Amino acid sequence: MVITGDNKSTAEAVCQEIGLFSNLTRIRGHSFTGKEFMAFPVSHRVEILSKPGCVVFSRAEPKHKQEIVRLLKEMGEIVAMTGDGVNDAPALKLADIGIAMGITGTEVFGPF
DSSP: OEEOSSOHHHHHHHHHHTTSSOTTOOSTTTEEEHHHHHHSOHHHHHHHHHSSSOOEEESOOHHHHHHHHHHHHHTTOOOEEEEOSGGGHHHHHHSSEEEEOSTTOOOOOOOO
16 A cells, blocks of 8 residues: 555556556556545445555545554554655554654654
8 A cells, every 4th residue: 555645647657667556457446646535435435445456545645644544443454654754743653553764754752
């Protein structure tokens, strides 16, 4: 699963390049902006997160990242999150495992 603030076409291209989507996988139904995802009813969000295969979320804001992590945890998943900026800190803190990356990462403190 990829969650990024990058635009949708960039996120999809990167996922294709690194092999997250096979040639047979249609990206449609597996790629959403944060706003598109949040516009769905919760039941549909859970359905999307439950599907096998890769899902990419683009133009994700901090609240979108937090919601995805929260839903995954409610579904019983153990969630690891990586991030490199202050916009990632809330989701990093909420995840079971939060990894701040980069030379000047954002400190995130929480119950570990």
